[in-house]
Amino acid sequence: MAITSIKNLKEFSTNNDRFEGAHLLCPGCAHSMIVRELMNCTDDNLVLASNTGCLEVSTAVYPYTSWDTSWIHIGFENAATAASCAESMYKARKRKGTLKDPDAPVKFVAFGGDGSTYDIGFQWLSGAMERGHDFTYICLDNENYANTGGQRSSATPVGAHTTTAQAGSVSYGKKQKKKDIVAIMAAHGAPYVAQLAPNKWKSMAKGFQKALETEGPCFINTVSACTTEWKFDPKDTINITDLATDTLMFPIYEIIDGHELNILYRPKNVLKVEDYLGAQGRYRHLFKPENKHVIERIQKDIDEKWELLQRREEARI
Amino acid sequence: MSKGVLATDKRGIRELGAEEKVGWDEVTQGVTLNSFVGESENAAFLKAEERNYNDFNSYTATVASWRIIKPVYNRDICIDCQNCWVWCPDTSIISRDKQMLGIDYDHCKGCGVCVEVCPTNPKSLLMFGEAEETEAALASWPEKKKKEK
Structure with missing residues (x-):
């Protein structure tokens, strides 16, 4: 296993990028930051599979490909299946001795957006986790179907305006809570499950390396700020992600073997959720006086979730 | 012009040049785009200027x-x-x-x-x-x- 050094950024930057520019993701998209970081975390050969989503449609626009490794484009829901089947075939061919270079280390990774992870590909992902293949699934969570025009997904948080959960005189946007995918994946008994954010590059790189090293199915949920649908300036991607982690809207933590929870980042000053909401156009309507109760509800949910995480970490169960 | 796209159509698997594009009707089973010319190595050990990019790599766009x-x-x-x-x-x-x-x-x-x-x-x-x-x-x-x- 050739793990690259992540001691500091200077050493990390000596890696050679295997994700090429001139892909067609929006300027300032966090998807490519996360993908680049994953591919720089290791020197091993990578076999990647992508669910349909922003990442897939913008990195393989015929006749161009942005990937310098093996990359499989498959249906909306089954990147987990493709990666796990590639892994099974690799094992089988290794056993039969039909591989050209049987000693070359290979890692299998599947990427999915939140739509294909939380909703459409959920059954396939769950199946692959249960079968226990040695692969890593990375969810690039931008909280809506950004590729098709910003429809609501089950990852969209309470109060957000989307094209199919619109805010106006009748509604305040999405009314339902976000699905807790990390807990669901941990409940599968996966050896490593984590929620990470690109602004904390070191904890993210550590998490990726841990997931790649761990044998068995690993799941990582990453926050991917979407400039187009969250409605903020492209240059602010990292600032918005900073706000997301500092307001604890996205706590960064890992769950090992389905029970041992570690919090990886504790903000020194926990900010109020208004700072995060106010920085994005999709929450603008919440600052009207009649929608004040929604902000209070969001803050209450965050506090409860943070309390639960801290208790679980202390309990060491 | 370097070759590298394998297209599967009614005439079987064949290799296409970069200037020859196939439509969606022609491609029935799958297309492989090769990022590099010739035998592909692990790009992690090659700097961008040492790589032998194919015309299909978006680096060339x-x-x-x-x-x-x-x-x-x-x-x-x-x-x-x-x-x-x-x-x-x-x-x-x-x-x-x-x-x-x-x-x-x-x-x-x-x-x-x-x-x-x-x-x-x-x-x-x-x-x-x-x-x-x-x-x-x-x-x-x-x-x-x-x-x-």
Whole structure:
């Protein structure tokens, strides 16, 4: 296993990028930051599979490909299946001795957006986790179907305006809570499950390396700020992600073997959720006086979730 | 012209040149795009300038026309912290042997993330209009700002 050094950024930057520019993701998209970081975390050969989503449609626009490794484009829901089947075939061919270079280390990774992870590909992902293949699934969570025009997904948080959960005189946007995918994946008994954010590059790189090293199915949920649908300036991607982690809207933590929870980042000053909401156009309507109760509800949910995480970490169960 | 696309159509599997494009009706089972010419090696051990890119690799394409503002890099102030390298979404910061060398203007989309994450004072990367000359931009670089108390 050739793990690259992540001691500091200077050493990390000596890696050679295997994700090429001139892909067609929006300027300032966090998807490519996360993908680049994953591919720089290791020197091993990578076999990647992508669910349909922003990442897939913008990195393989015929006749161009942005990937310098093996990359499989498959249906909306089954990147987990493709990666796990590639892994099974690799094992089988290794056993039969039909591989050209049987000693070359290979890692299998599947990427999915939140739509294909939380909703459409959920059954396939769950199946692959249960079968226990040695692969890593990375969810690039931008909280809506950004590729098709910003429809609501089950990852969209309470109060957000989307094209199919619109805010106006009748509604305040999405009314339902976000699905807790990390807990669901941990409940599968996966050896490593984590929620990470690109602004904390070191904890993210550590998490990726841990997931790649761990044998068995690993799941990582990453926050991917979407400039187009969250409605903020492209240059602010990292600032918005900073706000997301500092307001604890996205706590960064890992769950090992389905029970041992570690919090990886504790903000020194926990900010109020208004700072995060106010920085994005999709929450603008919440600052009207009649929608004040929604902000209070969001803050209450965050506090409860943070309390639960801290208790679980202390309990060491 | 290098070849590398394998298309499966009614006539069986055949290899296509870059200039020959197949429509969706012709492709029935799958297309393979090869990133590199010839035998592909693990690109992790090759720097971008050592790689033998195929015409199908998006490295050979450009998105420079997306930009209306561009980042300009000032070597004199840079401390090589590599913040811009790790957070550039377009692989457009050229960094070799722990040193930042410059910006790849073929692939930069002008999002401005690199300027936001630059920690120096004044910033060693700033956004200027696309038409502005680099020398003129460097000449108009702002002075060091005093800390506000």
